[in-house]
Amino acid sequence: MKRNAKMETIRIEDVKNYVGKEVRIGAWLRNKRGSGKLQFLQLRDGTAFMQAVVVKEDVGEEIFAKAKELKQETSMYLIGTIKEDARSDFGYEMDVKDLVVVGESEGYPITPKEHGTDFLMDHRHLYLRHIQPFAVLRIRNTIIAATYEFFNKEGFIKIDAPILTGSAPEGTTELFSTDYFDTKAYMSQTGQLYAEAGAMAFGKVFTFGPTFRAEKSKTRRHLTEFWMIEPEMAWMDQAASLEIQERYIAYLIQAVLDRNGYELDLLGRDKDLLASYTKLPYPRISYDDAIKLLQENDFDVEWGVDFGSPEETFLAEHFASPVFITNFPKAIKAFYMKRHPTRDDIVISADLLAPEGYGEIIGGSERDTDYDYLKARVEAEGLDMDEYAWYLDLRKYGSVPHSGFGLGLERAVTWITGEEHIREAIPFPRTMTRLRP
Numbered sequence: 001m002k003r004n005a006k007m008e009t010i011r012i013e014d015v016k017n018y019v020g021k022e023v024r025i026g027a028w029l030r031n032k033r034g035s036g037k038l039q040f041l042q043l044r045d046g047t048a049f050m051q052a053v054v055v056k057e058d059v060g061e062e063i064f065a066k067a068k069e070l071k072q073e074t075s076m077y078l079i080g081t082i083k084e085d086a087r088s089d090f091g092y093e094m095d096v097k098d099l100v101v102v103g104e105s106e107g108y109p110i111t112p113k114e115h116g117t118d119f120l121m122d123h124r125h126l127y128l129r130h131i132q133p134f135a136v137l138r139i140r141n142t143i144i145a146a147t148y149e150f151f152n153k154e155g156f157i158k159i160d161a162p163i164l165t166g167s168a169p170e171g172t173t174e175l176f177s178t179d180y181f182d183t184k185a186y187m188s189q190t191g192q193l194y195a196e197a198g199a200m201a202f203g204k205v206f207t208f209g210p211t212f213r214a215e216k217s218k219t220r221r222h223l224t225e226f227w228m229i230e231p232e233m234a235w236m237d238q239a240a241s242l243e244i245q246e247r248y249i250a251y252l253i254q255a256v257l258d259r260n261g262y263e264l265d266l267l268g269r270d271k272d273l274l275a276s277y278t279k280l281p282y283p284r285i286s287y288d289d290a291i292k293l294l295q296e297n298d299f300d301v302e303w304g305v306d307f308g309s310p311e312e313t314f315l316a317e318h319f320a321s322p323v324f325i326t327n328f329p330k331a332i333k334a335f336y337m338k339r340h341p342t343r344d345d346i347v348i349s350a351d352l353l354a355p356e357g358y359g360e361i362i363g364g365s366e367r368d369t370d371y372d373y374l375k376a377r378v379e380a381e382g383l384d385m386d387e388y389a390w391y392l393d394l395r396k397y398g399s400v401p402h403s404g405f406g407l408g409l410e411r412a413v414t415w416i417t418g419e420e421h422i423r424e425a426i427p428f429p430r431t432m433t434r435l436r437p
Contacts (some may be wrong), residue, residue, distance in 0.1 A: 001111040003052040005207065007023070007024045007079070007199040007287070008024070009024050009025060009026050009077070010023050010024065010025055011025070011045060011046075011047045011048075011215060011285050012025060012027065012043065012044070012047050012048040012049070012050045013047035013262075014047075014209060015050065015082045015094070016081045016091070016092060016382070017080050019083060019084055019092070020081065020082065020083070021081065021082060021095065022079065022080065022081050023079070023080070023081075023082060023094075023365065024076050024077055024079045025043070025045060025077070025078055025094070026045060026075070026076070026102070027043040027044060027045040027050075027052075027075070027076065027078060028045070028073050028074065028075050028076075028129070029041055029042070029043065029070050029071070029072060029073060029074045029075075029076070029105075030042040030043065030044050030049065030072070030073075031112050032067075032070060033073065034054075034068065034193070036056070037055065037056045037057070038054070038056070038063065039053070039054040039067040039068055039306045040052075040053055040054075040057060041053075041054065041070070041078075041096070042127065043078070043094075044134070045371075046134075047135075048090060048262065049090060049094045049131065049266075050088075050090050050092060050093060050094065051085070051088060051090075051094075052078055052080060052093060052095075052096050053093060053094070053096060054067040054096045054099075054307065055095070055096075058095070058096075058097070059097060059098070060097060063096075063098060063099060066099060066101070067099060070101070070106060071105050071106055071108065072108040072111070072112075072227075072273055073105040073108045073129070074101060074103065074104060074105045074250075074285065075101070075102040075103040075105070075167050076099050076100060076101050076102055077099065077100045077102060078094060078096055078098070078099045079096070079097050079098040080094040080095050080096040080097045080098070081094065081095045081097070082094055083095060089265065089266075090262075098201075099362045108126070108128065109123055110123055110126055110127060110130065121423070121429070121434060122418065122436075123428075124428055124429070124437055125428075125437045128427060131266055132266075132267070132402070132424065133424065133427075134266070135260075135263035135266040135267045135412065135417070136263075136267070136417045136419060136424050137426060137427060138260060138263050138414045139256055139260045139263050139264070139416060139417050140409070140425060140426075141411065142255055142256050142259050142260055143206075143252050143253050143255070143409065143412060143413060143416065144394060144409070145167070145255075146251060146252050146255035146256075146404075147208065147248075147252070148208075149251075149255075150248055150251045150252070151206045151231065151248075153432065154204065154206045154244065155203075155204055156205055156231060157198070157203075157204065157205045157206075158205070158206055158207070159194070159195065159198040159202070159205045159206075159207055159210065160192065160209065161188065161190075161191030161192075161193075161194035161195060161207045161209060161230075162188065162402055163187060163209065163210065164178075164180060164185045164186070164187070164188070165185065165186050165187075165188050165189075166180075166183070166184075166185060166186070166387050167186070167193075167383070167384065167387035167388060167391075168283065174187055174213050174214050174215050175187060175212070175214055175281055176212050176214050176224075187211075187212035188209070188210070188211055188212060189211055190228060190230060190406060191207035191209055191212055191228065191230050192207075192230050192232065192404060192406060193336075193391050195207045195230050195231070195232035195353040195404060196232050196310070196367060196391070196394055196402065196404065197235060197390075197391075197394060198232065199232040199234040199392055199402055199404070200234060200398070200399075200400075200402075202370050203233070203234050203235070204231070204232075204233045204234070204236075204323055205232055205233075206229060206230060206232070207228070207229070207230045207232075208227070208228070208229050208230075209223075209227065209228065210225060210226070210227055210228075210278065211226060211227070211228045212224060212225050213226075216432060217432070218432055218433075219285055220420060220421040220422060221309070221358075221359055221411065221414075221422055222422065222431070223410060223422055223423070223429055223430055223431060224430045224431060224432065225350075225427065225430040226408055226409065226410045226422075226426065227408075227409040227410065227426075228406050228407065228408055229243070229406070229407045229409060230307075230321070230404065230405070230406040230408065231404055231405060232402065232403075232404035232405075233402060233403055233404060234400050234401075234402045235400055235401060236401065236402060236403045237366055237401055237403060237404065238348045238349075238350065238364075238365065238366040238403050239336075240327075240403070241364060241366070241404070242284070242324055242350060242364075242405035243281070245324075245350075245352060245362055245364065245405055246280050246281055246282045246322070246324075246352075247280065248407075249277070249282075249322060249352070249361075249362075249412075250277070250278040250279075250280055252412065252416070253274055253277050253278050253296040253416060254278050254283075256274070256416055257271060257274060257275060257278075257432060264417075265361075267417055267418060267419075268418070269416075269417060269418040270418070274416065276320075276321070277321065277322060277355070279321075282321055282322045282323055282324055283319045283321060283323045283324070284323070284324040284326055284350075284354070285315070285319075285323060285324070285325060285326070286325075286326050286327050287325055287326065287327050287328045287329065287346070288303070288327070288336070289361040290307075290311075290315055290325050291303050293315070293318065294311055294314065294315070297314065299311060299314070303329070304329050304331065304332070304333075305308055306328075306332045307325070309357070312313070312353050312359040312360060313359065315353055316353040316355040316356075316357075316358075316359075317355055317356075317357075320353075320355060321355060322352055322353065322354055322361075323352070323353050323355075324350045324352055324353075325350060325351050325353060326348075326349070326350045327340060327346045327347065327349060327350075328346065328347060328349045328351070329345060329346055330344070330345055330346055330347045331345075333347050333349055333365070334365075335377035335378060335380075335383075336365075336367050336368060336374065336377075336383060337349050337365040337366070337367065337368065338365060338366040338367055338369070339368060339373070340397065346357075347365060348365055348366040349363075349364065349365035349366075350362075350363075350364055350365070350405075351363050354411075354412075354414065354415040356418070358411065358414060358415035358433050359409060359411075360411070361408060361411045361412050361415060361432070362405050362406065362407045363405065363406055364403065364404055364405025364406065365403065365404070365405075365406065365433075366401065366402070366403045367402050367403065369399040369400070369401065369402075370395065371392055371395040371399075374392060375392055378392070409425075410425040410426050411425075413425035413426075
């Protein structure tokens with residue numbers, strides 16, 4: 001390979017620009033098959049998957065023998081000519097002229113056979129290399145990039161909320177605690193309270209960071225560590241907030257459709273179905289009417305309960321679209337949500353439910369601005385008034401109508417990719433039973 005020492009190494013995703021040309025790629029071996037005269041190498045390089053063909057009479061005995069002995073996940077440089085291949089999903093392959101092994105691999109544990117979930121999670125550091133996590137996490141990356149694009153275009157400022165806090169907006173029973181010098185601290189449950197402070201300074205802000213909830217839940221929708229996007233907007237009522245929320249979701253989906261068609265195909269995701277979710281506006285139904293609808297369809301629910309997975313699934317499927325459920329009972333929502341102007345039993349709030357059984361992906365509300373009311377709610381919740389004094393200050397010095405919402409990144413990724421379990425939507429999932437790797 002000395003004659004090619006200065007040859008640029010290109011990425012597999014870019015080989016479409018080099019049809020008929022000799023190129024070099026750096027790749028790992030996923031799998032291989034062959035005969036006495038041919039070796040078919042299945043390659044990956046972190047951008048795409050491609051087949052390379054090694055023909056004995058073209059490369060000679062030495063290189064062919066080297067190709068024949070390659071083990072799964074061996075890393076190498078390959079030089080060859082790119083050609084179109086209509087038979088492959090990728091559309092291109094390489095005719096190999098030369099290869100050099102860079103890193104040997106022996107006894108790679110994730111073989112081309114079925115493995116159980118626990119085994120794959122135990123080997124998550126290696127399983128990231130495989131097709132399913134490759135596709136899901138590249139889509140996750142697009143959703144993150146599109147989040148910044150959307151809020152920047154909408155005139156938002158990103159602020160960073162602390163991860164260590166001395167208080168919790170919804171109590172401390174589901175929070176991880178830690179010793180913080182001579183006091184107690186909690187791993188952040190949400191950045192919302194700090195985002196409200198940011199909104200009073202900058203108008204429109206969003207936080208984007210890790211959150212931690214010690215929920216004793218083993219459902220396919222829950223993680224103990226996940227990422228939240230939490231916008232907060234001064235001078236904005238709930239109706240305007242819902243419009244931003246649905247535009248944001250549509251923007252994320254369209255970004256994935258535009259940039260990740262290859263990955264969606266690897267996952268077998270229905271792109272036409274996804275595209276249908278970009279049609280706005282999304283339907284809205286009040287909590288009151290949702291309860292009636294559920295009761296009319298034989299659900300055993302009473303007014304005042306929070307919805308579980310079966311109820312959320314039915315409601316979203318009923319509309320065949322993401323749907324906003326509005327104005328929940330005050331008793332089941334957080335203390336900071338604004339009271340309804342004509343009813344004391346509900347708050348101006350909304351959850352956005354995703355179809356196909358994925359449930360709530362956004363929760364939000366208009367925030368109450370009355371100092372005395374919020375102080376009374378803090379006391380009624382049994383929260384430490386000293387810890388919330390700074391938050392209540394926001395209502396003392398020029399408070400304005402404001403609204404906000406939170407989107408769980410992993411829930412959105414799970415829905416958009418069509419995965420069954422939220423653990424697939426984050427590189428290294430943390431659950432009740434998993435802290436490693």
